[in-house]
Amino acid sequence: MVSSEPGTFAYDVWHKRHPALFQRLKEALPYGPARRDALDALLEETLSGTLTPLPSDADEASLWNGPWDRGHYGKGWTEAPFLWAESYFYRRLRGATGYAYDGAGSGGTAGDRAWRGVDPFAPFKEAELVGSAVEGQLAALDTLEEALVDERTDALLLGALWGNRADLGFLITAAESEGDRPLVADDRDALRALLRTTEERGGHVVLVADNAGRELIPDLLLAAHLLDSGRASTLALHVKPHPYYVSDAVTSDVLAALRRIAAAPGAAGRAGHRLWAALEEGRLEIRTAAFSCAPLTYDAMPEALRAEFASAALTVFKGDLNYRRLVGDRHWAPTTPFADVTAYFPGPVAALRTLKSDVAVGLDAATVTALDGSGEAWRTNGAHALIHVRD
Ligand SMILES: O=P(O)(O)OC[C@H]1O[C@](O)(CO)[C@@H](O)[C@@H]1O
Known part of the structure; x- marks a missing residue:
């Protein structure tokens, strides 16, 4: 099951449900500019970018770059199997909101622990x-x-x-x-x-x-x-x-x-x-x-x-x-x-x-x-x- 085909259920999850979700997330908690930018960037990436692996020092990197890696990095988000890509989407969302650590090299907010463990939902x-x-x-x-x-x-x-x-x-x-x-x-x-x-x-x-x-x-x-x-x-x-x-x-x-x-x-x-x-x-x-x-x-x-x-x-x-x-x-x-x-x-x-x-x-x-x-x-x-x- 993939999500690249317009009109399918999986396609709508990326193109309708997720944009609405990001909007609600930004309304529900007072994330600062860096987190809001990270959320916007993630949404854009999932719609038109490619899947990139987590930095090796990020939370859960040993799983996503190890036993859970099925060779999808480098593909478009909607070209990978729906199940795999949507699950990875939620890992990346945990990073963008600051719940999870995304690695030292992942941008200005990576060292900030204030939102670590705060459930965005x-x-x-x-x-x-x-x-x-x-x-x-x-x-x-x-x-x-x-x-x-x-x-x-x-x-x-x-x-x-x-x-x-x-x-x-x-x-x-x-x-x-x-x-x-x-x-x-x-x-x-x-x-x-x-x-x-x-x-x-x-x-x-x-x-x-x-x-x-x-x-x-x-x-x-x-x-x-x-x-x-x-x-x-x-x-x-x-x-x-x-x-x-x-x-x-x-x-x-x-x-x-x-x-x-x-x-x-x-x-x-x-x-x-x-x-x-x-x-x-x-x-x-x-x-x-x-x-x-x-x-x-x-x-x-x-x-x-x-x-x-x-x-x-x-x-x-x-x-x-x-x-x-x-x-x-x-x-x-x-x-x-x-x-x-x-x-x-x-x-x-x-x-x-x-x-x-x-x-x-x-x-x-x-x-x-x-x-x-x-x-x-x-x-x-x-x-x-x-x-x-x-x-
Ligand atoms: O909470 P549930 O019942 O597992 O449903 C998860 C939902 O998310 C989906 O995975 C799509 O995002 C659907 O399969 C389902 O609608």
Whole structure:
């Protein structure tokens, strides 16, 4: 998948979404002239320049110039694979904003540490945690208190799934779509069945999170339920080690979401306190792997991460980007079985994702015919969602 062709989804990401993103970044934080110039230069470079490697002393240079280098330096930004180039774009954005160190030779602001570690997307993510939408998500938990475990599992899986629609990068140029629709692929029965057997397979569940704020709240409520119900005896929540794809969650976002949940009245507040205790006891662990911000698909994951997923009774991937990385960022025939494209994965795996890119697998032929006949941009408009499982 490349982004050089006008009219394609990937082309629009560079030419429509990113310019709007830069504008919002410059409005959200009072970056000085040097940072603003660096942002303008980066935007211009991505639209008409070529990919250049990081200086060897820059943050993450050993990864980008080492195991993540796929020979794209020297190409135009939109000529490299979309997945690789967009991931590198977020690394360069971390440098332009001063979050990351771009190396001694990279210009007048390189030695300035004032903005080091300041998440450029924090204002957007923080805004997500206030307001009625989150209040509604938290209050909804009260309605599940009397429900049977499987009913709760089902409701919380759906909450976590549709929470993925609240992706700030996507919402920059997309209209928020209307209510939840029937899932285009729905392996919920198989997923619930798998969750009933996690204990006999060690009980460890990995949840690879996606976005902060309105997605992370339902993800954490799902995690609380899995731990409370014994569907998971331990749970690892993977978040990004760095700000990425605008709203992707980092550790500080987990803590902010957790504080928000714990401050809620009723069932949500109680779940928040149990999550807090689970972190203290080690039953819940927040984890960050460098590979979570890699420009590569999961079949190229490093051995340590492979071993971690192999040790889990179930790994759940949230979101569109994780999905692209899990199944391969290609123009698959949408009827290609999910089990085939994830056969390399070292353990049982599930994906919960709203559709926000051209990649689609695991759909049945009748569904594809209906979606194609609908006339809507069903692959990319964020209005559809799916749940896949492979045991
Ligand atoms: O937050 P998610 O669900 O991973 O979505 C990431 C979005 O960014 C993209 O990678 C494009 O920027 C799309 O695949 C998707 O719309």
